[in-house]
Amino acid sequence: MKIRVAPSILSADFSNLGAEVIKVEKSGADLIHCDVMDGSFVEPITFGAQMVKSIRPHTMLPLDVHLMIEHPKTQIKFFADAGADIITVHYGACKKISDSYLKETLELIRSYGVRCGAAVNPDEDVENLFPIFPLCDLILLMTVFPGYGGQKYIKSVTPKIAKARKYADSIGLKELNIEVDGGITEKNFKTAKSAGANYLVAGSAIFNSKDMIMTMENFRNK
Ligand code: DX5
Ligand code: ZN
Numbered sequence: 049m050k051i052r053v054a055p056s057i058l059s060a061d062f063s064n065l066g067a068e069v070i071k072v073e074k075s076g077a078d079l080i081h082c083d084v085m086d087g088s089f090v091e092p093i094t095f096g097a098q099m100v101k102s103i104r105p106h107t108m109l110p111l112d113v114h115l116m117i118e119h120p121k122t123q124i125k126f127f128a129d130a131g132a133d134i135i136t137v138h139y140g141a142c143k144k145i146s147d148s149y150l151k152e153t154l155e156l157i158r159s160y161g162v163r164c165g166a167a168v169n170p171d172e173d174v175e176n177l178f179p180i181f182p183l184c185d186l187i188l189l190m191t192v193f194p195g196y197g198g199q200k201y202i203k204s205v206t207p208k209i210a211k212a213r214k215y216a217d218s219i220g221l222k223e224l225n226i227e228v229d230g231g232i233t234e235k236n237f238k239t240a241k242s243a244g245a246n247y248l249v250a251g252s253a254i255f256n257s258k259d260m261i262m263t264m265e266n267f268r269n270k
Contacts, residue, residue, distance in 0.1 A: 056082075111134070
């Protein structure tokens, strides 16, 4: 499967996001990962759909919007209108509302012609997502607890990546994308790749790199 590198703008200079997005695109990014945090599902607040809309004209790359928010269904319209190409919501945020909320949210995302993803935190079983695998374009396995960039990769997630890939293959979903997010560095990306991840999100490892072209090239090809 083709490996795609998604720099997380969480580690970019928020006062200069247009230029930051142009820089990572020129340096070889495949997607732009946008971390939306609401101060409730996770402690920090980052930005909302208005920011995604402002970034949109600065890049041709797909905008990979990661919603770390409560009640995600209420926000889908705004992010779809803002130009998101992929919208990922959290299992945990949906589950606390109702058993059917995740499925309904994924269907809503699709109804806007946007690709959809579902995420689990490091302490949530990926089996929780098995029933909705066929509805998804992407499964996001958090390799840190969401909220902050620059944390350490949680090794116990690696077998979950393999489990997700194995299950997807077993039900014929050969094209399902498996994304990892959190603590991905030049030291550990191969672990996630060989377990079956093909979308690699990285914030600090890319934005703090002395040579982001080389870092992304390594992520993709090594
Ligand atoms: C964490 C975010 C990640 C984060 C990754 O809550 O979802 O996308 O920005 O940053 P690094 O790569 O620095 O762990
Ligand atoms: Zn993220």
